Amino acid sequence: MSLPLHSRVPHGPIERLWDQARFEMKLVSPANKRKHTVIVVGSGLAGASAAATLGELGYNVKCFCFQDSPRRAHSIAAQGGINAAKNYHSDGDSVFRLFYDTVKGGDFRSREANVYRLAQISLNIIDQCVAQGVPFAREYGGTLANRSFGGAQVSRTFYARGQTGQQLLLGAYQALERQVDAGRVSMFPRTEMLDLVVVDGHARGIVTRDLVTGRIESHAADAVVLGTGGYGNVYYLSTNAKGSNCTAIWRAYKRGAAFANPCFTQIHPTCIPVSGHYQSKLTLMSESLRNDGRIWVPLQPRDQRPPNQIPESERDYFLERRYPSFGNLVPRDVASRNAKAVCDEGRGVGETGLGVYLDFSDAIQNLGADVIRERYGNLFDMYQRITDENPYQVPMRIYPAIHYTMGGLWVDYYLMSTIPGLFVIGEANFSDHGANRLGASALMQGLSDGYFILPYTVGDYIANNALGKVDASHAEFARSEAAVAGMTKRLLAIQGHHTVDSFHRRLGQIVWEYCGMSRNAPGLETALGEIRALREQYWSDVTVTGSADDLNQSLEKAGRVADFFELAELMCIDALHRNESCGGHFREEYQTPDGEAQRDDDDFSYVAAWEFQGTDQQPLLNKEPLHFEYVHPSQRSYK
Amino acid sequence: MRLILQVWRQKGPQARGRMVRYDAGDVNPDMSMLELLDVVNEELILKGEEPIAFEHDCREGICGSCGFMINGIAHGPLPATTVCQLSMRHFRDGQELYLEPWRAKAFPVLKDLVVDRRAFDRVISAGGYITVPTGSAPDGNSILIPKEDADRAMDAAACIGCGACVAACPNASAALFTGAKIAHLGLLPQGQPERHERALRMVRQYNREGFGSCTNIGECEAVCPKGIKLEVIARMNRDYIQAIWQRR
Amino acid sequence: MATAVADRFYTSTIGKKAVMAVSGCILFLFVVGHLIGNLQIYEGSEKLNRYAVFLRSLPAALWGVRIVLLVMVTLHVWSSVQLALRNLEARPVGYVKKKPTESTYASRTMYWSGPIILAFVIYHLLDFTFGKVNPHFQPGNVYGNVVASFQVIPVSAFYIVAMLLLGLHLYHGLWSMFQSLGFSHPRYTPVLRRAAAVAAILIAAGNISIPVSVLAGIVR
């Protein structure tokens, strides 16, 4: 059975679609809202803003997160900034330009109507956050400051030092806590969603595990919202927080929600390189560093000299050389791939040979160390803390790392998945970034979804569906609880010889090797075989200590890694089927003569939405064709 | 290098705990404190023992999940650094490290080094926000804020809610944490209408949670990974005293 | 209404601290005034005794001051005890290892220095005001009483220790009270801290000079 993928985009001129959709939506009467329960899983930018707004509207909201406090969701780590087409600098920005840049940056694999709406709403987000007290950077005159970011040619990025995500999240968290105080939102921290409950084809609740007591519990609702973030940790090493996982969306996928474009993952070019096998995560150095730093490697392979002894003439500023007009500011996918290419040629630097220099000596010479300190001081300190090297004196070493996942559960224009009543927001959905996300646009999307879109569309769904009463005593809940408890028991019973982390690390190596920065068909086939074999071994040889009924971090990890195994397989299947290169998905077989991604718009201008058929069954491919009426697909060029 | 760890192990909230000694043989100086615990834990798991529970998430010093005492200092000896960013090169070969959870009545131990910090959420919930319904905000530039005020508000807003201030304070006071939020919002024009109410409500909650009172000792400031200044405590006191005064 | 406000104020930790700060400040002013009066001892017995007589000639003022002092001590002590109990409760399980980093010794020992000062004041009153512990006590001869007391080495030693503790108490208390009342300024607070230290040292030194001078035979 293939799924009907109705995007439900209204008809009309693009700039009027969202108004029109809102006008056509049915409303829930204020008196009735309280009677409707909405579950929001996730307290990141997307989840917290949605839960706060739904609570404010009067719904009975239950919000879940696995951390000990909603304020710790991974959004907190975003550094660089958030885009908005405010055009405060009169430098030619507009809603249309932001829309255009985002569609093009996504390499024409996103839905135009969604992206346009995102660009429109970007304006309201900044206003909302300022009113909440987010301390955005200011000019001396008291107006909001902007910078240009991630290769944009206009200054549209708003920021709060290097802690924009933190400040935006704290704004949303405070709004959420306000609703907790008002009794409209019940917060469930340290509670992990382990299953979605579908009754008569509608999402009607979730099953969770209390991470302190181990209790398995059911929560019924009229609608379920997932804002559970990205799945970059499938690679083990990533810039994501250690707890970031795919469990919520994966289990929803197994209950029938289509998973879109799973192979679209983003590699960030400026991360601190791996230094040893004990490495547990990779640290991102903000993209803004590329505004002043110059990226280079030695011209000669295996040049072991320290950087300051390599004369100018023996350095290869490869981005400036290949992309004279964008230089070091090319989009992330392009910068990352080029870094990998020079390292593959043996010209990488550092002990592992997996690194390139990001050199500030010219900037320091031209602008002075103080200006550089003012701009990047905290980043330089962080770099020094981790590497013990002083970037004011020696060039930084950086290497690409997995950072963001554009893929996620498929949603329509109303952010509803293929399961009625299941909504997906933030990084967890596939929506707005196509095959490559531009810098400073994930925060924008999370807040746009959570504050300004979802609260309307959930209401429309509730108003349009006469949902019968279902509570946690329904048999479906009992079945899910049993399944969840069964899986826990199974993991604890294996008592094998290898730790969860060691499996995760090996899985990560396979995915990074074959489904990372560049991919090819034979490699993906190999990966599929290796992943399946390792998954089998996992289920017979992993060891999880402790018990199911107390705080057990190994057990938490074990469940998440089990899901990563299955997701990794789907990613490879998706990457293998997409016989083109686009954005972050670079298939070596499909490149232009000078090594750029070669899209195939005739055959692949669609969203690949995969439908679960059983754990060892080939998933079913559904296609949502993409039409571009406003931004004409062209070969991206940054030369 | 080699390190000796003395770690507080406690099975559950009600269980009795004790210090247990572990030998960490093969320590790479570039490892972070948490990566060292990862390595120790891997060995424990393979021996069939339960790993040391500790809280962590971002591992880049921003989420505020991590934190424990290292030799009696919250987040360890390096100033302005959380344990997830503390690399082992700051210790001597053969050094003995005592790892203990935050200790406060308001932060009960859940397991090993993990404590329950929900009291912080409740303090924020009591008033640590600006009441602004979604969608009703004026244009961002309609409120001009002098750069200096915005910068000072940002300094206070940088708090990551880790709890080190409470852990280090001889009185287990949460004054720095509470003051940081009151200062952040109170320094901005948007925060003025609720300034007094906020101070009253947040302080009341902070007292209810069983935190101690501040006697201006200053340990909190010294261990705070985000460099929050004692000034925020004075601000909290001022707002609170003014609020009482004005509400006679 | 007003009592309700006062009650709400006092029930909070910040309210109690404000009470401590104000009472502490008034006690501090007394200590300064008392020191200035006592330093007349260097001008001979007549001058000091005349000063004592003068004070007694103004019974209303004297009793006014005494009552204020008594109220302030009561408030200061009462709130410190309540806060101390609360703070003890706030950490039921202590650390195996705890290392202070940047705080001053004075700030960490307020709950020791304070009560010892209280004990000192009680002894002090028995000594000079009621003459109960001083076998050579002569009502009216303040100068003689002081010299007689301080010639006993253990008494002098106790005074000196108490004065050191008072200095310590003020070393922290004199800037802390500004913080408690909500005054803090990036430029002035460091200056204030230094001024507090200087004042504390001067007060301790001034007071200590008296028993030392008696022992050294400078004041006889």
Ligand SMILES: Cc1cc2nc3c(=O)[nH]c(=O)nc-3n(C[C@H](O)[C@H](O)[C@H](O)COP(=O)(O)OP(=O)(O)OC[C@H]3O[C@@H](n4cnc5c(N)ncnc54)[C@H](O)[C@@H]3O)c2cc1C
């Ligand atoms: C280092 C870094 C820097 C970045 N910088 C920028 C930037 O400068 N600009 C930008 O626009 N974007 C940036 N991004 C991307 C952006 O931060 C994220 O895409 C975005 O914050 C995701 O928000 P979210 O709300 O979707 O999910 P998250 O913030 O990841 O929140 C997920 C939530 O779901 C909960 N959750 C997950 N699974 C479960 C479960 N099973 N049960 C219960 N709860 C669950 C978690 O507890 C958490 O509350 C950055 C990302 C990283 C990693």
Ligand code: HEM
């Ligand atoms: C002459 C006598 C005293 C003077 C001048 C004095 C002065 C002060 C001052 C100025 C403070 C600072 C208040 C603040 O930070 O807000 C203080 C604090 C304190 N005093 Fe005293 N004090 C005196 C006697 C006492 C006595 C007798 C006790 C105890 C029984 C005591 C116990 C304390 C304590 C515990 C504090 C610290 C409390 C805190 O900062 O919260 N003091 N004192």
Ligand code: HEM
């Ligand atoms: C070495 C230093 C000191 C000397 C020589 C000294 C001396 C005296 C004398 C002689 C009296 C009796 C005065 C009279 O009856 O007329 C007196 C009273 C008193 N002193 Fe001191 N004193 C000293 C330090 C202090 C200190 C540090 C404090 C407080 C902390 C203090 C508190 C008092 C009080 C409360 C009285 C009673 C005042 C009254 O009668 O109302 N003294 N002192």
Ligand code: SF4
């Ligand atoms: S004030 Fe500092 S120490 Fe306290 S919670 Fe905030 S960041 Fe942590």
Ligand code: F3S
């Ligand atoms: S250490 Fe404690 S006493 Fe106050 S100044 Fe800091 S909270």
Ligand code: FES
């Ligand atoms: S793990 Fe996030 S601050 Fe340390």
